[in-house]
Amino acid sequence: MLGTITAADFQPLQGKVCVFEATPTLSMQLTVEQVTSRPDCLVPGSVEVREPFCVLLSGQQNETSVTSATGVLRLGDEATLEGVYINRVLPPMGGVPRPWYQLVFN
Template identity: 80%
Template sequence: MLGTITAADFQPLQGKACVFEATPTLSVQLTVEQVKSRPECQVPGSCKAREPFRVLLSGQQDEADFTSATGVLRLGDGAAMEGVYINRVLPPVGDNLRPWYQLVFN
């Protein structure tokens, strides 16, 4: 499933909540903040492959944070994506209170 997901699949989820579950004790609520296509990251000669993109997510202020993990991303509509790798990133300027994460698809 992860190989067929595109940026267009994530566009309608902007501003919506989802839950990332890495272990029975690590479950965090995240908000999809931004979906950005990254055509400059396309591997040369792979015209038929999907266009790379990034999904930026924010966590809750007082929720446990983590550096990186692989787990299940449960979307608001009941759909779930398994085997998702997520990693922590620096927060945008002016938002040091919440943890920020990204999903990278290439």
């Protein structure tokens, strides 16, 4: 499923909470904050159909955070994505000081 998901699939999830499970004991609630298409990241001459995109997520302020992890992302009743890699990023300008994460889909 990771190879077929697009930015359009994430657009309706903006503002909604999903759950990322890295291990049986590490689970984080993340809010989908922003979905950004990145057509400039397409490899020239590529036959890829999917346009690259990024998803910006925010964690809960007092929740345990990780630097990076691979796990399962549960998107509510919509879908479950396995093998998702997230990495922690700096908060956006003016962003609330809490853990921020990024998903990159090429």
